[in-house]
Amino acid sequence: MLKTIKYLSWMYFFWGMASSMIFTLLPIFITEDLHGTISQFGFIEGLVVFLSFLSKLCVGFLIDIYRNRIKILYIGTISTIISKILLACSCSILFVVVAKSIDRLAKGLRHAPVDAIFASLTDKKGYIYSYRYCINISGSLTGSLITSLLVFKFGHHFREIFVLACIPTIIAYYILKTKVKYKDKAYTPIVKRSEWRISHIKYLPKEYWEFLALVSLMMLNRFSEGFITLKAKAILPIDQLSNIPLYMGIYELFIIITSIPMGLLSDKINKYIVILFGLVALLIADIFGIFANSNISLIMIYILSGIHMGATHSILSSIIAKIAPIELIGTAFALYYGTDGLVLLISNNLAGSIGQLINTNLTSGPFIMGTVTTSIAILYNIMLIYKHRMNQ
Secondary structure (H helix, E strand, C coil), rough: CHHHHHHHHHHHHHHHHHHHHCCCHHHHHHHHHHHCCCCHHHHHHHHHHHHHHHHHHHHHHHEEEEEEEHHHHHHHHHHHHHHHHHCCCCHHHHHHHHHHHHHHHHHHHHHHHHHHHHHHHCHHHHHHHHHHHHHHHHHHHHHHHHHHHHHHCCCCCCCHHHHHHHHHHHHHHHHHHHHCCCCCCCCCCCCCCCCCCCHHHCCCCEEEEEHHHHHHHHHCCCCCCHHHHHHHHHHHHHHHHHHHHHHHHHHHHHHHHHEEEEEEEHHCCHHHHHHHHHHHHHHHHHHHHCCCCCCHHHHHHHHHHHHHHHHHHHHHHHHHHHCHHHHHHHHHHHHHHHHHHHHHHHHHHHHHHHHHCCCCCCHHHHHHHHHHHCCCCHHHHHHHHHHHHHHC
């Protein structure tokens, strides 16, 4: 069990490294090299994130139907390698959309089976999901640092860096092929008929649907980190643009610092209290985002956004693993992914449109939207905390 968790987590390390090497630079690549607009960037981010979560939704259902997680993971891992190669060859915005869409679909094929595997391996849900996320972000941090060195060497020749990003994905496939040993376990079906049906969704508890409502509100402000990159691009002088991967490194560092302590804490107290802490950090980050005009305020956005992700991202997965019946764990994650994808499609498009409308130069629009939506999510989360205390 522990070896399976370890090796799957290290696969996340190399996936995170590869993604960071590409997506740290992609907003600048789109807006400068391919002459795209912030509105087009928002559309691309919304579309590909939606495809990612749509993929997770479909795969989540397939896990409960066919109960073969490893085969799905193989398909996702190979697709990831292909997508990175295609992205390195991108010569137009349309090509970027196609390549990144394949990458996000591959992400769904990777994440959904791993989420289900982790849910079946341990009772320490908060810690184990936070551990995996910490390893993933450690890979992203490593990728950001490597990218910063590569930008210094290659300058704005981003395609060479995109080619090198293929290497970590190949290493991840090697780990899956040679190290991961896992077999799906048989379990008692939730109803007499063993085959999965969409109607089985009714067996998910009421707490799950309340949780899903909170996720919807939270994701309205989970627009792409690329908007923070565009904010940095607007603030920093041209000769300091190579520092952007380092700023992303600060963001990832604070995720690493925060995630495991928050995961351990969430196993001891009400998980929604931990989420509240993360939401407050995000609200403050949005306020900084509205008024940011210096390096210090920019760094604060990255720090607070990192704290938010460290305190919430893994905890959301651990809540599902805790409250959903194991027979419907794939379905529960699928609905979560689908909700994420739909709301993120809306939020990224809104963020891009509002950013274009309100303030093109300093891109404050997305953060104004985030301040409003995060405030609403905080109020709803407080209501859930109060409700759970009354039921105890």
